[in-house]
Amino acid sequence: MSLPQPAPDRGGPAQPLLALEGLVKHFPLKGGLFGRTRAVVRAVDGVSFTVAKGETLGIVGESGCGKSTTARLLMRLMEPDAGSMIFDGEPVGENEQAGGVSLRDYRRQVQMVFQDSYASLNPRLPIEESIAFGPRVHGLPAGEAVQRARELLGAVGLAPESFARRYPHELSGGQRQRVNIARALALRPRLVILDEPVSALDKSVEAQVLNLLVDLKEGFGLTYVFISHDLNVVQYISDRVLVMYLGEVAEMGPVGAIYDRPAHPYTQALLASRPSMDPARRRTKPPLTGDPPNPVNPPSGCRFRTRCPHAEEVCAARKPNMAALGEGHVAACHMADPASGHSKAGSALEAVA
Numbered sequence: 001m002s003l004p005q006p007a008p009d010r011g012g013p014a015q016p017l018l019a020l021e022g023l024v025k026h027f028p029l030k031g032g033l034f035g036r037t038r039a040v041v042r043a044v045d046g047v048s049f050t051v052a053k054g055e056t057l058g059i060v061g062e063s064g065c066g067k068s069t070t071a072r073l074l075m076r077l078m079e080p081d082a083g084s085m086i087f088d089g090e091p092v093g094e095n096e097q098a099g100g101v102s103l104r105d106y107r108r109q110v111q112m113v114f115q116d117s118y119a120s121l122n123p124r125l126p127i128e129e130s131i132a133f134g135p136r137v138h139g140l141p142a143g144e145a146v147q148r149a150r151e152l153l154g155a156v157g158l159a160p161e162s163f164a165r166r167y168p169h170e171l172s173g174g175q176r177q178r179v180n181i182a183r184a185l186a187l188r189p190r191l192v193i194l195d196e197p198v199s200a201l202d203k204s205v206e207a208q209v210l211n212l213l214v215d216l217k218e219g220f221g222l223t224y225v226f227i228s229h230d231l232n233v234v235q236y237i238s239d240r241v242l243v244m245y246l247g248e249v250a251e252m253g254p255v256g257a258i259y260d261r262p263a264h265p266y267t268q269a270l271l272a273s274r275p276s277m278d279p280a281r282r283r284t285k286p287p288l289t290g291d292p293p294n295p296v297n298p299p300s301g302c303r304f305r306t307r308c309p310h311a312e313e314v315c316a317a318r319k320p321n322m323a324a325l326g327e328g329h330v331a332a333c334h335m336a337d338p339a340s341g342h343s344k345a346g347s348a349l350e351a352v353a
């Protein structure tokens, strides 16, 4: 089949598939008589991380913390205000002669699945044609594109003989999300960004779709960035986890370290407010109260300080450094940084126990 094959692995397994440095996206808020910009929403405010080849990086945080904006920046559905993006060693959006990867090529190698299973499907097209659309646009003859679509329907567990000619409204939410996943895979991407892909599904269907994603990742040699507000789902699917708070990275590390030894008080509070199945462990008072502050005017210093039980003067005065805790575990908290001057500095890990 002449469908574009996945681009070759250029830098070897140790070179990150994606490396982001200092990503910023601010949305101007217009207002007043002359529609002048009155304020900016600091949706993503200096985010840096890498995605290793073959891993699943989970991104978790409360609603409004900038997860979807990060996803749209990763997809280059919008331009960042600042920051750099390197895809398998090549700057994204720079011309190929200069050693970059063009946006067109990048947008083939990176695909996205959204929460809303209707959003990316044309309601007037049978689903096999929606899946075949991308490959056709990229030059695959119509017959081959449809053949490819049918293979992908099989791969996502929808028998092509009974599903190929159905329309989106004839499917359940879980089936439609399987179609969206097939559609995202039709151009043989290397990286798939999944933004709340199971959040609209019932729990039983959610588990099936998560297992399908795990199988497809293995079968197609994919790398995932998996975004969810659901800590359990992120724990299940991720190799590494990034915790976002108000447009910034609060903590990042291997999934075991984040869930067993969270160092940032925000991560600790998120985990403690998970509903527990065990009544003996159920809390009477939710540890994380109130909404996050407004990203138009975030607190000075550490953005979590208005909700943090350990906040001290230094937390208002200075933004915490990203402190390294070993094995790639990092946390942006003065308590995790022995040199910060916080009275509990160096005791962040014990604070959990």
Ligand SMILES: Nc1ncnc2c1ncn2[C@@H]1O[C@H](COP(=O)(O)OP(=O)(O)O)[C@@H](O)[C@H]1O
Pocket (backbone or CB within 6 Å): 027, 028, 041, 042, 043, 061, 062, 063, 064, 065, 066, 067, 068, 069, 070, 295
């Ligand atoms: N196009 C936009 N214009 C203005 N504000 C936006 C826009 N998109 C997102 N925001 C704001 O940016 C912040 C982050 O939003 P979002 O990335 O959707 O967060 P999440 O996906 O974590 O819920 C929110 O305060 C949201 O209201």
Ligand code: SF4
Pocket (backbone or CB within 6 Å): 264, 265, 266, 302, 303, 304, 305, 306, 308, 309, 310, 311, 312, 315, 320, 332, 333, 334, 335
């Ligand atoms: S830096 Fe200060 S306010 Fe921020 S999380 Fe750490 S202790 Fe809390």
Ligand SMILES: [Mg+2]
Pocket (backbone or CB within 6 Å): 067, 068, 069, 196
């Ligand atoms: Mg979102």
